[in-house]
Amino acid sequence: MGIIQTSQVKSPWILHFCNSSCNGCDIEVLACLTPLYDVERFGLVNMGNPKHADVMVVTGPVNYRTARVLKNLYNQIPDPKMVIAVGACASTGGVFHNCYNIMGGVDKVIPVDVYVPGCAARPEAIIDGVVLALQKLSKAVGVAK
Amino acid sequence: MAPRTVAPFGPQHPVLPEPIQLKITYEDEKVVNVVPALGYGHRGIEKACEINEYPKNIHLCERICGICSCMHGISYCEVVERLWPMEVPPRAKYLRTIWSEMSRTHSHLLWLGLLADALGFESMFMQFWRIREKVLDLLEMTCGSRVTQSVSVVGGVRRDIDDEQKKICIRTLQEVRKEVEALVNVLATDPTVKARTVGVGVLTKEQAILLGNNGPHLRASGVKEDCRMLGMQAYGELGFEPIVETDGDCYARALVRAREALQAIDLQLEAFSKMPEGEIFVRPKGSPPANEAVYRCEQARGEVFYYAKGNGTRNLERLRVRTPTFANIPSLLVMLPGSELADVPIIVLSIDPCISCTER
Ligand code: SF4
Numbered sequence: 001m002g003i004i005q006t007s008q009v010k011s012p013w014i015l016h017f018c019n020s021s022c023n024g025c026d027i028e029v030l031a032c033l034t035p036l037y038d039v040e041r042f043g044l045v046n047m048g049n050p051k052h053a054d055v056m057v058v059t060g061p062v063n064y065r066t067a068r069v070l071k072n073l074y075n076q077i078p079d080p081k082m083v084i085a086v087g088a089c090a091s092t093g094g095v096f097h098n099c100y101n102i103m104g105g106v107d108k109v110i111p112v113d114v115y116v117p118g119c120a121a122r123p124e125a126i127i128d129g130v131v132l133a134l135q136k137l138s139k140a141v142g143v144a145k
Numbered sequence: 146m147a148p149r150t151v152a153p154f155g156p157q158h159p160v161l162p163e164p165i166q167l168k169i170t171y172e173d174e175k176v177v178n179v180v181p182a183l184g185y186g187h188r189g190i191e192k193a194c195e196i197n198e199y200p201k202n203i204h205l206c207e208r209i210c211g212i213c214s215c216m217h218g219i220s221y222c223e224v225v226e227r228l229w230p231m232e233v234p235p236r237a238k239y240l241r242t243i244w245s246e247m248s249r250t251h252s253h254l255l256w257l258g259l260l261a262d263a264l265g266f267e268s269m270f271m272q273f274w275r276i277r278e279k280v281l282d283l284l285e286m287t288c289g290s291r292v293t294q295s296v297s298v299v300g301g302v303r304r305d306i307d308d309e310q311k312k313i314c315i316r317t318l319q320e321v322r323k324e325v326e327a328l329v330n331v332l333a334t335d336p337t338v339k340a341r342t343v344g345v346g347v348l349t350k351e352q353a354i355l356l357g358n359n360g361p362h363l364r365a366s367g368v369k370e371d372c373r374m375l376g377m378q379a380y381g382e383l384g385f386e387p388i389v390e391t392d393g394d395c396y397a398r399a400l401v402r403a404r405e406a407l408q409a410i411d412l413q414l415e416a417f418s419k420m421p422e423g424e425i426f427v428r429p430k431g432s433p434p435a436n437e438a439v440y441r442c443e444q445a446r447g448e449v450f451y452y453a454k455g456n457g458t459r460n461l462e463r464l465r466v467r468t469p470t471f472a473n474i475p476s477l478l479v480m481l482p483g484s485e486l487a488d489v490p491i492i493v494l495s496i497d498p499c500i501s502c503t504e505r
Contacts, residue, residue, distance in 0.1 A: 018164060020186040023501050024211025024292040027255065031281075034258075034274035065185050066164060095208050098196055099189040120211060120292040 005141040008054050008080075009134055011043030015053035017073055019106070021060020024120035025087035029057055037123045044130065050076040055133055057126075058112075061089045061096050062103045074110045080140040082133040085112045086126055088119040095119065149177065154489065165500045167477070167493070171486060179481045181474055186504035194464040199225060199433055199455075200299065202464070207293050209466065210502040212255065213444045215248040215284075215294045220442040221464075222297045223377070224451040226429075227438035234424040235379075237301035242379040243416050244288065244296060245442075246409040251280040252445035253406035254325070256497050257332065260399055263490050264341050269328065276324050283314055301426030315417055322410045329403040342396040346480040346492035349393055356475045360447020361401045362496050366393035372443035383415050395495040402497070432459045446470060446497045468502035 018026050032039050033046055047053050050073045062070060074083070085106045088094035093104040106112050113136055116129035154167040164185035170178040190209055194202045206221040207214045219241050226233060233241075258273035281291045287306050288294040296302050306314065332338055348358075353366040363370055364387060371387035373380045388404045390397035433455035440451045447469025454463040473496040480492050 020164075020188050020504070021501065022208040022211040022214070022293075023499065024208065024214060027212060028292060031274065031278070034278070035271050036275065036278045060186075061188070063186075063188060065187065069164070069185070089208075095204055096188050096190070096193070099193045101187050101189040119208075120290075122291065 008141055009138045011045070012054040012082075012130075012134060012137065013045050013047045013052050014055050014057055014130075015047055015050050015073065015077065016057045016059070017070065019058060019060035019066045019070060019090070020063045020102075021087065021089060025059040025090070025118075028120050028123050029059065029086060029126060032123045032126050037127065039127060039130065051078065053077050053081070054137070055082045055084065055130065057084050057086055057130075058106045059086045059090050061093045062106055062109050063101045064103060065101075067103060067109050070106070070109050080137060082113045082137050083110060084114045084116060084126075084129050084133050086116045086129065087121045088117060091115040091117065148172075154493075165498060167481075167489075169481070169489065174486045176481050176484050176486065176489065179478055181477065183474075183500070183504055186501045188505060190505040191464055191466065195461060198459045199461055202461070203298065204295060206464075206466075207295060209468075209505055210499050211292050212252050212499060213248060213446065213449075213502070214292060215244050215288075215296070216442055216444045217449070217466075218295065219245060219297045219378075220440055220449055220451050221453075222299050223442070224438050224440040224453045225299045225433060225461075227440055228433050228436050228453050228455050229429060230438070231300065231427065231429055233301045234427060235421050236305075236423045237425045239379045239416050239420040240302045240304075240306065240425065241297060242383070243306070243413050243420075244284070244294060245378070246413045246416070247280060247284055247287075248294075249409040249445045250321070250406050250413075251277050251284070253402045253409070254280065256402055256445075256494075257328075257399065257406070260491070260494060261332070261338075263494050264338060266335075266338065269331065272328055276321055276328070279317055279321050283317055286310060286313065298426070300429045301424070303426070305425050311417055315414060318410050318413055322407060325403075325406055325410070329407070332403060333400060338399075339396065341488075341491060342399060343392075343394060345395045345488050346484060346495055347392070347394045348476055348480055350391075352479055353393065353476065356479065357472050358447075358476050359472050360443070360445075360469045360497075361388075361405060362398060362447060362473050362476065364388060365390045365397040365401045367391040372441045372448050375441065377440075377442070379416055379419075380412075382419060383412055385412065395491055398495045432457060433461065444469060446499055446502070447473060449502075466505060468499070468505075470496070470499045470503040474498070474503070 166182040168180040207218040254277040261269035437454040450467040452465040456462040
């Protein structure tokens, strides 16, 4: 177990991608980073660059236009990586399931590791989802968490 | 002449969580041309509103945008009520006003935080968002949810605010007001904030009117225009006066939003003191008749316009929504050319873009 694997689990960096969500879950993801919930104390940092990221947080359902962007970003993240689908509509399409431009949940395009329920998902639930993802990640890199 | 470069700004980029793409042409560091490319957030909500029955559309309309969710839901209910037509009880009107202003407060605080973040003023970003959590707590206490409130229904509202909650609301709002005031003072006088925003992205009054802009963006250019002046819901009884600045730059837009956040708290406090007792809901009879109606509402980002057409069944024949950001994006084509590359994020942010509203 090297230093890189350890730090990947101890301080994972996050890439937040918004498909065609309603913003509800996006502002909750952002709220996780601000003083009340403050996930930065666990070493989680929000990154704009996919090549720096370990965990991808996706909000919103996939539509026909963002599908390509989503796949593109996913492929740019170095392995091992985790994908968290935040919110009902990122998990299944949710309230938008019968809209004509919607393909459905994020798992229609890329593999998803953790689904966070809720519309909008509460910050507590999102943090819970991240913790679950980290447990999976530590198994994947072979580090005891 | 320096060679020109075309660089895409987005759809995945650090200033906004939302996907918007601007194809920007630069000459060295100067922006010369901008072409917005939209469509990443399109879901097809208007069409889905024709498929669903009319009471279910409230949930869909609330998810046009999660930040102004409450006001989208209220606007949808108001337009269907005008289609009928039916009158909601006065207490329900006041409750709707209170929740609208509460979401305006949280939305403006959110924006002020994002602005501070775009300026690299991390501590102010955190402070604004810390205060905003208190407003979200009030929303959660009174509506049951932090973000998507779902309190409005056709014919009134689903929840009442009792005396106990009212007391907590008033106390918290007064606290929040004090804290926001202190922060806004910093924002308005800090030399680094001023250096980055004064004279950046200037939009004159004539240009703003010509481009059909609306909301705080328009008011920062010196136009006194606000849908709340029409006196819908309870605004007619609250003595509302719009806030206007004249400089039309990013600084003026920040000031308008900051003062509106404070004004929204005052409006809530006043609405609490004037709120009448009584019913909060009247049951609508049957299905919406074959009729059409429009409704204009002032959201945090500007004017939203709802059009609904019924055909006598339980489904609407057509629902059309025109959102504030749709009207404000054209102003980017005027403000961005001539500006520096480093100022692009602040200018884009200064229209308070809400892409999921615009594309639905
Ligand atoms: S789950 Fe709900 S609140 Fe979250 S992005 Fe989807 S529609 Fe919006």
